[in-house]
Amino acid sequence: MSGNTIGTLFSVTTFGESHGPALGAIVDGCPPGLELSEQDLQPDLEARRTGTSRHTSQRMEPDRVRILSGTFEGRTTGTAIGLVIDNVDQRSRDYEKIKDRFRPGHADYAYQQKYGLRDYRGGGRSAARITVATVAAGAIARKYLRERLALEVAGFLSQLGPHALACVDLASARGNPFFCADPAKLPLLEEYLWQVRKEGDSIGARVTVIARNVPPGLGEPMFGRLDADIAFAMMGINAAKAVEIGDGVAVAAQRGSEHRDELLPEGFASNHSGGTLGGISSGQDLIVHVSFKPTSSIPLPGRTVDIDGSPAEISTTGRHDPCVGLRAVPIVEAMLLLVLMDQYLRNRAQCGDVQSRTPVITRSR
Amino acid sequence: MSGNTIGTLFSVTTFGESHGPALGAIVDGCPPGLELSEQDLQPDLEARRTGTSRHTSQRMEPDRVRILSGTFEGRTTGTAIGLVIDNVDQRSRDYEKIKDRFRPGHADYAYQQKYGLRDYRGGGRSAARITVATVAAGAIARKYLRERLALEVAGFLSQLGPHALACVDLASARGNPFFCADPAKLPLLEEYLWQVRKEGDSIGARVTVIARNVPPGLGEPMFGRLDADIAFAMMGINAAKAVEIGDGVAVAAQRGSEHRDELLPEGFASNHSGGTLGGISSGQDLIVHVSFKPTSSIPLPGRTVDIDGSPAEISTTGRHDPCVGLRAVPIVEAMLLLVLMDQYLRNRAQCGDVQSRTPVITRSR
Amino acid sequence: MSGNTIGTLFSVTTFGESHGPALGAIVDGCPPGLELSEQDLQPDLEARRTGTSRHTSQRMEPDRVRILSGTFEGRTTGTAIGLVIDNVDQRSRDYEKIKDRFRPGHADYAYQQKYGLRDYRGGGRSAARITVATVAAGAIARKYLRERLALEVAGFLSQLGPHALACVDLASARGNPFFCADPAKLPLLEEYLWQVRKEGDSIGARVTVIARNVPPGLGEPMFGRLDADIAFAMMGINAAKAVEIGDGVAVAAQRGSEHRDELLPEGFASNHSGGTLGGISSGQDLIVHVSFKPTSSIPLPGRTVDIDGSPAEISTTGRHDPCVGLRAVPIVEAMLLLVLMDQYLRNRAQCGDVQSRTPVITRSR
């Protein structure tokens, strides 16, 4: 399976570049009979859209998705769903002056060495823009999982540079440009990010996503582990440099007696594991964290080489997010939804008729 | 592709349980003509073997691998390589008393809910023992990559509970039971881990692995990213809860001007990225960190439920590692080798005849 | 990998229905640096287009393809190539009267039982129309294989109903609506097919496709056999009911001394095998035959059941090909091209540096 496809049964293949005519996806394996229209996909696209606040790129893309196949009379037919989103606000001339030199920290150099040529306009296929198709696909998974399992996925910004951010009100995260679930911190973030941008710099961030009502049993031993699929999906997002499940990197300092989530008839006593045991969902809340590096396209000048290897200086102007982590929240949600949808179908295939004598226990988030 | 296979072109499928008669793997897609015998696989198996110090499980397995196919007159033929390792020191009676209750933090409960039944002897397929087949497979990749590319992969223990551990002498890591690359710290670790065990407890750890002489160009955009494949592979190891590339979780607090690795004609000025740019290897050292949770099988009693959901207490005796992270080092190495081997072949397939006009720059580790 | 994707490395995923707004494909894994524009794809699309003679459906589709991604300044970049072809001449009202009953021999009934609902307009996803995207993708493979290997793929109609057709002039096949390589037979075919249509009936056909300059070594043992991939691809074409390699069904009556193609230093003495030995290309011409059943949508009334299982009669009017086999020729070519492209890349991955001491022998077509 080539590199633009994710998923074994609910599989999503995407195409498109930052400054090409359009982006899109083919969503294969969707169960038939799901009510689906463009309106169902638009809210997630809206959430990741640029140009909606001064804290994102000022590129103005309407991000209207069209469903080209796979539905009939308002329902999925079980055949491939074709999705297309047009690009309308490309401004390729911004990239003329950096077309022959590589932004440090950017994919520029690696693409050149791999392919021998590259579409330098807006980063081509390496741009964050390409995630728009993934988000549209994720919205289909969201609808199915919500309707059939009452499964809900929601993310929030858990760190912006030096500022750790709590989950005070998860539902509020989509209501502000920072995807911040701690409303009291908004003025601080506004001020902080504006300062970073004024300095011609960018900043990293960490996103946390939570899935509720995940049935126990999703995932398989070895290379089919639910957490492995999640790690794969998350590390496939632009700028991601770390993926953690549950307590994540903190587990290295934990004792076994502290980490293990005791089972009580009324539910798990804690949730250090983040919802997986042995690579299989336990029925607890699934908790995932992804750390994003700071944007590499910044005005502050840096040293680099040009296409012939000669020393050069670079300063990137144009329209860029000062923190890619912000708009990563809906992308992280989409990725988790795609993984859960695929693993749900895989589990139904193999274990669809299993009955366990052990009651399901789930309490503790 | 089902859950016991990893890799698209160099693909490894494994089988086996902790207390079954044998474990094994089929390694498919190996290039022909590689000199290969059992002796080439044994050192890596020896490195992850139990019973070699008081800090691991006392199960005594010789871990002798047999190559059942895929070689002829000492060379690989290009056909599937069958590997088998016998189990000889099972002691299943240890598990009789916990067969009807679930160890908190262990895969027990999740397996029961998914499959409706489980092989409770030694954890069955969820045991760390099953990684023996992966390590054998990884040794094949190691030999190929070393001979053809001079590519070297080596790991070490970078944290044990509260103790962070530097990489003072990477080559020394394989010479001690802690895989510690900071020899001066060994007495401290000995003392610390012995104390944990005496208390009937276990402890987490963090492993770091480094690949040198990785050619630039491995990996693909989107879902074929080298880092995504690495994250998938690492999170597929028992007890792994976090995967980081380069600066990992620290990037969330970094500025763009700080994180970006400047390119100079004589090499990269730093290596915050950990060797990938846009999901593609840059030619710098590849640096990966994996955090492991503490062993869940511990003598300290804990609360749980039994197979019918009734409250129960559990205390696990028998033979267990007090820190699964130690012996994870050769497993982490094997996983990285498998990913690199697969991505090397994938890149040769698509870009085998690419020539870039830009010179390769690599300095800075 | 779900059912709308073909190929491991050069992989093609398609979407679209007969009466939806558009059809398309994502072509993944194409090597970078190939000169490519819409003009390169149009000839193959033109070859399979309807409405160009009285012997095909009268639906008038321009079949103009747009490349939405994956190229830059006229060359492939190595990233996913998005292709879209708009539908413009749907006439869905033709299907109103059969929407609640199943055409015998058609996918109607099977789709209903599998999905519980179906897009009855023009057959939805089961229509021959959906192959337009495959043909566009195949044209990319054709260009690469022609330029890099001088590999050529060409097909012709080898049987129409009772009439077997020889390959007198392969190059002439694309010059007539029957894809007939025996020009002297054209008047007969014209007369015959017109008669079938006048009787309200349809007729089966057989297509033969030949690939020249296939390098030896493509394909792998067991489930990676070149012939297996070819069989899979061909049987995936609408209405295909048999796939033969070389002498095909005739081999059941052959003796070993007759079938084996002797090797002489100047080349193979014959080509009964059709270009593969042990599932691997021998360097001889690759010869494949595909038999297509007659169109099931015909005016002649037949017995069927309706959506509730009650007896009904059906007669299909509207616009249909009286022989789907004719226009199958470019589709069969496209499928073979896709398989060869994929296997070429797979072989380069595993065996890219193999040198055999045995000279390549190829004569005999």
Place this chain on the structure above:
Amino acid sequence: MSGNTIGTLFSVTTFGESHGPALGAIVDGCPPGLELSEQDLQPDLEARRTGTSRHTSQRMEPDRVRILSGTFEGRTTGTAIGLVIDNVDQRSRDYEKIKDRFRPGHADYAYQQKYGLRDYRGGGRSAARITVATVAAGAIARKYLRERLALEVAGFLSQLGPHALACVDLASARGNPFFCADPAKLPLLEEYLWQVRKEGDSIGARVTVIARNVPPGLGEPMFGRLDADIAFAMMGINAAKAVEIGDGVAVAAQRGSEHRDELLPEGFASNHSGGTLGGISSGQDLIVHVSFKPTSSIPLPGRTVDIDGSPAEISTTGRHDPCVGLRAVPIVEAMLLLVLMDQYLRNRAQCGDVQSRTPVITRSR
């Protein structure tokens, strides 16, 4: 997925060579809870075993399979099932004299050109012997499908050289060395095949396999078609040169009014289609034919080249089947079982909760 694996969800990966120490398979994705022991696999292995009559190779292999993993207390656990079958009757010296020359019609030459070296002992990985592992895996699928769906798969020899053979008594096919379902023809076949062998020659054959009680709905449009998977599986068998579904190559001469199987409330009126419509099972009997070329290893001398390309003569003695088609019957059955099992699980994944208002109709075999 590399070339030694078949199946997306119920996936089988095999290894082993004709003269290596052992052959085997890993069967992944089997549903848990299936009663399974070696005794369940042995009958199918017995059916394909050599040395049981004078009409097969005289190699005496007991073909005892061992299950190394994936079962516990007599039931499948849902984890990977490891199977191993030892080779005990290799006689490699037979091959010394042909190790440097290529048998015409054999994989010898293609392997040499692909891999640059080959295991010439018994054909290595290209030997018919390697299908033993596939047959063992198929027996697992057989047990599941029989117990859960009452689905039965049975094959028979439908042609031996010039002799077409009817299906008079399908159940009798396994009772004779020819897998002949027309007992009256046995003396003729005995005589005929003995004559062929005496002449130092071999002969082709055709096998037919039928699956009963296949539920409607297995298979998917495009590249997931049930018939495509079947064609892939069958053409992956050694010596297969043609695969036909239903009326197969005869459809090229059929009229639409003749081929279409009319639907009546009490069942289909005929079965020309062979059980699939639009690539999806219709619920009718599935009928598949596979044509096998004659064995290429024969005593009759033939012209060839040696490893350096110089002209040579070859005559193959040793132990070979005079007709590989005979013992292909259990292999063809196994392949069909594997495909049906995989497609059954895939369908359950996507359409597990579909309800069609149309009653299932199935009569007519």
